[in-house]
Amino acid sequence: MSSEPRTFLELLERLKPKFAARFPALKVPQVVAFMGTTSLDGTHASCSIHPLRGMERGPGPRNLRVSLGGTLPRQPVRGECLSVHMTRFELHQGYQVKTRALAQQGAEALLEPIAGGFLVRGEHIYTVHHSPYTLQFFEQVPLDELTETLAGVRHAIVAVGETANISPRFVFHHEVKDGKVLLFHGDGLALKTYMNIRRNRCETRLLVDPDDYTGFSMRGTVEEFSPHQHPEAYERVCQGFSTGGWGKPSRVFRFTADHFESIAPRG
Numbered sequence: 001m002s003s004e005p006r007t008f009l010e011l012l013e014r015l016k017p018k019f020a021a022r023f024p025a026l027k028v029p030q031v032v033a034f035m036g037t038t039s040l041d042g043t044h045a046s047c048s049i050h051p052l053r054g055m056e057r058g059p060g061p062r063n064l065r066v067s068l069g070g071t072l073p074r075q076p077v078r079g080e081c082l083s084v085h086m087t088r089f090e091l092h093q094g095y096q097v098k099t100r101a102l103a104q105q106g107a108e109a110l111l112e113p114i115a116g117g118f119l120v121r122g123e124h125i126y127t128v129h130h131s132p133y134t135l136q137f138f139e140q141v142p143l144d145e146l147t148e149t150l151a152g153v154r155h156a157i158v159a160v161g162e163t164a165n166i167s168p169r170f171v172f173h174h175e176v177k178d179g180k181v182l183l184f185h186g187d188g189l190a191l192k193t194y195m196n197i198r199r200n201r202c203e204t205r206l207l208v209d210p211d212d213y214t215g216f217s218m219r220g221t222v223e224e225f226s227p228h229q230h231p232e233a234y235e236r237v238c239q240g241f242s243t244g245g246w247g248k249p250s251r252v253f254r255f256t257a258d259h260f261e262s263i264a265p266r267g
Contacts, residue, residue, distance in 0.1 A: 070267020
């Protein structure tokens with residue numbers, strides 16, 4: 001195994017106590033990682049981390065403008081959108097703000113430069129936790145609730161891609177097989193992330209320190225597995241769901257990491 005996967009596994013073990021302190025009700029080892037997905041087969045979400053400068057209402061009732069520090073690794077192209085994910089770890093609650101898809105060349109339709117960073121023109125707000133709003137695909141999230149939930153959050157994760165989506169998952173088990181790092185998680189509902197991976201198995205997975213958002217970004221593939229294929233992983237995921245009071249997972253997934261790189265807030 002090369003040095004980068006080994007360093008990643010060392011980070012994963014170091015972060016378990018930090019996440020255990022944030023989720024004391026979960027009596028099993030776990031970390032929270034972020035799934036970056038797109039709907040275009042063969043593409044990975046381009047993900048980056050940025051200081052969160054502020055949020056303000058947009059011109060419409062579902063619009064939100066998000067100010068971020070730093071610069072994007074790349075600009076969106078035609079057919080792509082930006083998704084800005086903001087989460088409050090200790091509540092396991094958060095939101096992602098999505099722009100519309102870019103209709104033609106010219107990223108200024110989705111974002112604009114500001115001093116030391118850029119402003120994202122979000123068109124819609126989605127929850128990334130189970131709530132009454134998730135019962136409708138086009139959710140109606142009160143802005144006051146969003147700002148209250150995100151009070152104190154200092155960083156945001158951005159994904160660029162076709163129907164780019166970012167969502168947190170508890171990783172309850174990992175394995176190393178044939179030199180490959182495998183991460184296992186479960187889903188309770190078939191939501192937007194699942195819609196993406198049905199079309200495109202390529203995934204960008206982020207594991208970051210909840211204090212300073214430094215960590216690793218991995219590119220690889222994700223696929224659903226059957227309990228008999230990974231019995232220990234399935235048992236660990238079910239234990240995690242049980243301690244969280246979420247019943248049994250409706251689906252269980254395996255992420256296989258092919259490429260590792262360090263990641264940190266930009267700007």
